[in-house]
Amino acid sequence: MVKKQSKKEIIIQEAAIIFKQKGYAATSMRELAEKVGMEAASLYNHIRSKDEILEEICFKVANQYVSHISSIEDTKESNIQKLRDLIQLHVRMIIADPNEVSVANNDWKNLSETKKELYKTIRKGYEKRIANLIKAGIEAGEFKDLNVSVALFTLLSSLRWIELWYKPGRDISPEQLENDLMTLLINGFQK
Amino acid sequence: MVKKQSKKEIIIQEAAIIFKQKGYAATSMRELAEKVGMEAASLYNHIRSKDEILEEICFKVANQYVSHISSIEDTKESNIQKLRDLIQLHVRMIIADPNEVSVANNDWKNLSETKKELYKTIRKGYEKRIANLIKAGIEAGEFKDLNVSVALFTLLSSLRWIELWYKPGRDISPEQLENDLMTLLINGFQK
DNA sequence: CCTACCGATCGGTAGG
DNA sequence: CCTACCGATCGGTAGG
Numbered sequence: 001m002v003k004k005q006s007k008k009e010i011i012i013q014e015a016a017i018i019f020k021q022k023g024y025a026a027t028s029m030r031e032l033a034e035k036v037g038m039e040a041a042s043l044y045n046h047i048r049s050k051d052e053i054l055e056e057i058c059f060k061v062a063n064q065y066v067s068h069i070s071s072i073e074d075t076k077e078s079n080i081q082k083l084r085d086l087i088q089l090h091v092r093m094i095i096a097d098p099n100e101v102s103v104a105n106n107d108w109k110n111l112s113e114t115k116k117e118l119y120k121t122i123r124k125g126y127e128k129r130i131a132n133l134i135k136a137g138i139e140a141g142e143f144k145d146l147n148v149s150v151a152l153f154t155l156l157s158s159l160r161w162i163e164l165w166y167k168p169g170r171d172i173s174p175e176q177l178e179n180d181l182m183t184l185l186i187n188g189f190q191k
Numbered sequence: 192m193v194k195k196q197s198k199k200e201i202i203i204q205e206a207a208i209i210f211k212q213k214g215y216a217a218t219s220m221r222e223l224a225e226k227v228g229m230e231a232a233s234l235y236n237h238i239r240s241k242d243e244i245l246e247e248i249c250f251k252v253a254n255q256y257v258s259h260i261s262s263i264e265d266t267k268e269s270n271i272q273k274l275r276d277l278i279q280l281h282v283r284m285i286i287a288d289p290n291e292v293s294v295a296n297n298d299w300k301n302l303s304e305t306k307k308e309l310y311k312t313i314r315k316g317y318e319k320r321i322a323n324l325i326k327a328g329i330e331a332g333e334f335k336d337l338n339v340s341v342a343l344f345t346l347l348s349s350l351r352w353i354e355l356w357y358k359p360g361r362d363i364s365p366e367q368l369e370n371d372l373m374t375l376l377i378n379g380f381q382k
Numbered sequence: 383c384c385t386a387c388c389g390a391t392c393g394g395t396a397g398g
Numbered sequence: 399c400c401t402a403c404c405g406a407t408c409g410g411t412a413g414g
Binding site: 383386388391392394395396 | 406407411412413
């Protein structure tokens with residue numbers, strides 16, 4: 001049962017597609033309006049500004065990542081298993097919403113100054129929690145003795161091609177994708 | 192001995208810094224002119240267009256990557272060692288030119304239609320050569336039996352945070368950085 | 383949701 | 399390298 005989308009949701013969804021293709025700054029409201037099937041001026045009956053669309057996308061994605069990491073932290077699993085869960089989380093978030101994840105990752109720079117600071121704060125908080133997971137794994141002797149920043153950013157960065165590459169038609173299933181990613185990354189981390 | 196830069200080179204260098212910060216589309220020629228210390232109209236005595244700046248940056252970077260990979264392919268080393276050399280190549284290219292590498296990776300979408308196609312062709316050719324290296328490693332029994340696309344893009348993607356993070360003041364040297372990266376990635380690949 | 387329209391800013395040119 | 403300026407396009411508003 002598909003929930004009926006509001007016009008605002010449709011506008012944001014279409015915007016995410018175009019922003020991903022050409023970037024936020026290079027996309028005009030007239031182009032977006034055409035995709036949605038109305039005049040540019042009419043968009044403003046549903047959204048307040050171009051800015052607002054970007055904000056909704058970026059903070060929706062950021063909040064989703066943050067909200068899921070708590071459940072990983074709270075388990076009593078090994079740090080290796082937590083790392084597996086984290087990789088799975090990222091893969092599934094990207095496959096569920098590739099356009100919005102892509103826009104958040106690439107176009108957050110175009111947020112207004114205050115929103116940009118907020119976004120960076122949220123992201124740093126998220127990174128900090130993963131850094132702690134990595135530290136715990138190193139201290140427990142589960143992970144190799146790596147520089148934490150290098151391990152952290154290599155991990156997060158290594159998952160970012162998926163949002164640009166994966167589509168349902170690929171000759172690899174999400175499960176296979178997760179499996180190969182875990183093989184590559186877990187073996188890099190594990191002592 | 193530092194070679195004296197032409198005004199055009201200075202303009203492109205400054206442009207790379209601003210494009211990296213705010214993106215190509217969100218940067219105005221007036222802003223660039225101010226950084227360079229002249230009026231916007233005067234820029235056009237040195238460059239033909241805003242487009243041209245982006246083209247110079249993107250193709251300079253692309254050609255550098257391509258020109259270096261031949262020397263890796265031509266050695267008689269193991270595929271593992273070739274992979275190490277490739278990681279080193281990327282790290283050194285990024286440290287040598289973080290702004291331009293970053294712009295090429297993030298703003299190539301803003302190239303004109305024909306230049307964008309050319310850029311994509313060059314990049315695909317580069318990726319194909321690395322894919323062949325990975326295939327050879329798998330067939331030789333040096334690498335794990337991974338999906339080649341997943342291995343390829345995970346490798347390339349995992350190196351892309353460096354251009355955003357690394358600066359001379361970091362508490363980690365380029366050598367340490369290369370070392371930890373190789374530990375992480377080689378152990379992921381190696382059988 | 384549309385027509386009509388605004389002020390601001392954009393990349394770029396002419397002419398010196 | 400600057401002054402003066404152009405046409406085009408931008409995000410957005412008024413009023414219905």
